[in-house]
Amino acid sequence: MRDFVSSRARDIPPSGIRKFFDLLLSMEDVITLGVGEPDFNTPWTVSEAGIYAIEQGHTSYTSNKGLLLLRQLISRDIGKRFGVDYDPEGEILVTSGVSEGLDIALRAIIDPGDEVLVAQPCYVAYAPCATLAGGVSVPVPCDERHHFRLQPDILMERITNKSKALVMNFPNNPTGAVMQKSHLKEIGDIVIDHDLLLISDEVYSALTYEGSHTAIASLEGLRERTITLNGFSKAYSMTGWRVGYLCAPPSLCEAALKIHQYVMLCAPIMAQMAAIEALRNGEEDKNRMVREYLLRRNLFVEGLNRIGLPCHTPEGAFYAFPSVEKTGLDDITFAERLLAEQHVAVVPGSVFGGAGAGYLRCAYAVSREHLIEALKRMEAFIHGL
Ligand SMILES: Cc1ncc(COP(=O)(O)O)c(C=O)c1O
Incomplete structure (x- = not known):
């Protein structure tokens, strides 16, 4: 029989995170700092809105673009928070x-x-999705010397006459790096000069601890060449509901909508109705969770530095990204041995691209008790080396 699997599907690697976490399944007493998922339940009023939607018989498709009310609330929310206006009719798509x-x-x-320039280390889906779309992903490393921010000169070096777009994500998964307005402006100028499109994944925008988040589309000349991605998973602890959104100028939004209507039709209606409740009444819950992440960050990052794993202070998201260089182990060996010997699960930084080699991604979206216990075990592991 022929091999029916396409070369594209064959050639993309399986997610390094999932592969690593398959190892966990057979183990007991594991503290996992591995999964990039909030440990909080979805705020109850939000869940209730989803349940009520089902009870009321809202079990149908919605408009391909998503419920108009949700798009209106998204438009209002991003207008208020980031000062950038999108028309709910033609510039916002619920995904x-x-x-x-x-x-x-x-x-x-x-x-x-x-060619798609990808600021690395980055979320594991960027390069495979670019490949599946027929593109060629080109990593642009963001290193610790520059607080893991995207550097204009390094970006410039990677641009060729085939470059079409830049994908970036700040606050960043896995480093927690944040780009301030002045940094974004420098990148934006290059994007404009080289006539590139920007795909800015701002899913962690609500989790910005120092100062406030700047949406790159709010900078002069960038709105018309930016597709902004955002959603409810992280800010409202709604990973399982599967609601996000895309904001873009009409022609780009329309092109994305055409694909969306064939492959997805719409996001689930009950999840969209829960998202409406999140935007109407979820602010306090969101802020409560963000305050808790900040306490956890301070506790955990201070602890990592104390036990001998130097870690820059992540200014956003819920990940710490300590270096393992001093231990003499590479990140994969460190993570595998830490799991086997001390039952603490972290993700090797190289899973997020070559620029992440030598680091670990530790998600601090777990309770403070778990973080304290994880630090104890990590310290014991390091002492035993
Ligand atoms: C940077 C980044 N983008 C996107 C996603 C996926 O988000 P969603 O649950 O909205 O699909 C994640 C999840 O970890 C992420 O870290």
């Missing part, structure tokens, strides 16, 4: 999470062979 938004954004803009 099944940022994951779908990323996929359709890339498919909407890539022709075969187009």
Whole structure:
């Protein structure tokens, strides 16, 4: 029989995170700092809105674009928080999470062979989705010397006449890095000068601890060449509901909508109705969770530095990204041995691209008790080396 699997599907690697976490399944007493998922339940009023939607018989498709009320509330929310206006009728598309938004954004803009610059270390889906869309992903490393921020000169070095778009994510998964307005402006100028499109994944925007988040589309000249992705998974602890959104100028939004209507139709209606409740009444819950993440960050990052794993202070998201260089182990060996010997699960930084080698991603979206216990075990592991 022929091998029916396409070369594209064959060639993309399985997610390094999932592969690593399959190891966990057979183990007991594991503290996992591995999964990038809030440990909080979805705020109750939000869940209730979803349940009530089902009780009321809201079990149908919605408009492909998503419920108009949800798009209106998203428009109001981002207008208020970031000072950038999007028309709910033609510039906002509700997606099944940022994951779908990323996929359709890339498919909407890539022709075969187009190069997609990807600020690395980065979320594991960027390069595979660019490949699946027919593009070629080009990593742009963001190193610790520069607080893991994207550097204009390094970006410039990677631009060729095939470059079409830049994908970036700040606050960043896995480093927690944040780009301030002045940094974004420098990147934006390069994007404009080289006539590139920006795909900005701002799913962690609500989790910005120092100062406030700047949406890159709010900077002069960038709104018309930016697709912004955002969603409810992280800010409102709604990973399982699968609601996100894409904001873009009409022609790009329309192109993404065409793909979305064939592959997804719409995000689940009950999840959209829960998202409406999150935007109407979820602010306090969101702020409560963000305050708790900040306490956890301070506790955990201070602890990592104390036990001999130097860690820059992440200014956003819920990840710490300590270096393991001093231990003499590479990140994969460190993570595998830490799991086997001390039952603490973290993700090797190299899973997030070559620029992440030598680091660990530790998600501090777990209770403070778990973080304290994880630090104890990590310290014991390091002492035993
Ligand atoms: C940077 C980034 N983008 C997108 C996603 C996926 O988000 P969603 O649940 O909205 O699909 C994640 C999840 O970890 C992420 O870290």
